[in-house]
Amino acid sequence: MADKIETHTLSVLVDNEPGVLARVIGLFSGRGYNIESLVVAEVDAARHLSRITLVTSGTPMVIEQIKAQLDRLVPVHTVRDLTIEGAHVARELALIKVVGSGEKRVESLRIADIFRARAVDSTIESFVFEMTGAPEKIDAFVNLMRPLGLVDVSRTGVVAITRGAKGI
């Protein structure tokens, strides 16, 4: 019974109506499911549709439950499990503030360059880097910044879409 814990990225198309996000979040807290990240924004203004991308973890049986429970919510149109459906692109945006001077400051800039992070704000003693990428890449960058004067990190959470010509 000791099923393995898996992490899945779900893409949920919903009516953009009041309370829909509360419904989704309430479902997760009420039933004790995990949310690792959740991103929501309107994607079709004319049809009032929003897409929620959420990353969750659990045993395969729990993941199956989560999808069935989401699908059962009245304003939910579709629930797609990108992790199961195969190739998809997952990206996250992060803003990372690093404070320091001298060698450390130069080093942070050098690493940022390697990671294709852009400095979007700078003072004599600080940088704010902006980077997009897979969450692991952002994790790696943040870890490298830690000894170089990392102060704050702000991350959006994952948005994802399937690869290839077909829509979700």
Add this chain to the structure above:
Amino acid sequence: MTTATKPPATAAEMTGAEVILKALADQGVEVVFGYPGGAVLPIYDAMFKSNYVRHILVRHEQAAVHAAEGYARSTGKVGVVLVTSGPGATNAVTGLTDALMDSVPVVCLTGQVATHLIGNDAFQEADTTGITRPCTKHNYLVKDSGALAKTIHEAFHVAKSGRPGPVVIDLPKDIQLAKAPYVGPEDVEHKTYRPRRTPDPQAIEQAVEMIAKAKRPLFYCGGGVVNSGPKASELLTQFVRMTGYPVTLTLMGLGSVPASDPLFLGMVGMHGMYESNMAMHDCDLMINIGARFDDRVTGKLTEFAPHSKKIHFDIDPSSINKNVRVDLPVVGDAGEVLAALIAQWKKKKAKPDGAALAKWWDQIKKWQARDCLRYKASKTLIKPQYALERLYALTKDLDPYITTEVGQHQMWAAQFFKFEQPMHWMTSGGLGTMGYGLPAAIGAQIAHPDRLCIDVAGEASILMNIQEMSTAVQYRLPVKVFILNNQWMGMVRQWQELIHGGRYSESYTEALPDFVKLADAFGGVGFRITKPSDVDGVIKEMIKVKKPVIVDCAVDQKENCFPMIPSGAAHNDMLLGPEDQAAKPTSDEGLALV
């Protein structure tokens, strides 16, 4: 039953309140259970001026919802509730949760403060959509009168389609007063909400193959069959008889197969029949139609039906593979599933394995011979089982509608009443709500004014909604409350005896009202029974009285409800009677379970 005049066909200049009433009328609503207050006064005013629907004034909003549930479950229609904002809405929450757990279609209209006041802690403001989000199937806050009629029609669609459930529509007072356009139900279709009803044909083929091959099969069916409508119960009975397989039903499913059918083993679960639970434990194929592997049925999950393959038919995909992993999951409406199974069974000319089945039935007959409902009769004390046996025997030819409160009496009622048809048995299964039975009986009685409606009650539970006697008297509803009075919260006492070393903490009621006088005070009729020899006479009297009746039947205070699967135990580890109690103490694991 009602004298509803049809509302005007063209309604150019209606107020929101009028739109609401017309929408209800167009949805075929005949009765609304409600309670007025400031935030719904415009609706009550519109009601005063029209007679689209009949309003039943309850005495507490919780009871309005339970009454709507009793109405819905005894008719198959949507039950409708109307309450005011704030305390009206919060009082309705228990009823809504009850309806959600037991999948009862209810539409509950709640008043709300005017839109410009929302969020200001206005008088009698509550975040009703926030509070009821987790205890409804769906809810709406109408902020635009243009959407009002559409929202109401949509709410009815959501409440009754798929797995039914309660839907709340929160109605700010200014929306009720403003002019609003009307659209009819035929013009409203939900954008996306279309639950799947028709099962996958391939899965049906596979199911029939598995069913025909089984050696120790068991049908395990529940409320989903009842909810699908009377046709589903007919089809279930037909299919069960075609196979000759044994069938057990959950608390919610009672009546979907006639109890008199020899293939019916009786109820399954914690206080279900020994033979049902043993068959469930030993079966090699479980055919679940419209039941949800509730913990009251499965007992210890790791030892649940260990040698079985399982097929699960359910209209709600989230009920499948939730507690128990099944081998063949099939989404669909119970009625459609059964029609497809029967058609496929005939097409394949399927035949059960006769020899294996005969052997299986031999085993089942041995379990049945244990006679698990037997109890020690007494000449001096009224055994609760005896009282119910007599109540059943003396009322069964009248096809009564039976509701219950929650506790031992509820389980005894489930064991001793034999239901031949669906929709005659209404009990709070999922939530286990004390106080459910009387208002539910009122709802059933409203729907079936000439029929016998009995609430089998405990003396503790009945006090939770006793005020509804007043409703019953007002509408001349001859509901019968039959109290098995043991002076204890019997079910609590039983658990304390079994699990907590007989430390009876707060489960004895030191002071109880005189129920006979209480009935009288409300304007009903009261009877008391203290001797076994008086039971029959009083029950016959009770049936004759065409008024609300309370029967206070003093029963053996020490009786426990058996058989019982103690919490945390497996199906083949039942307690059959007091003798087993000491021999099988509850595990530490079981102690933590509810």
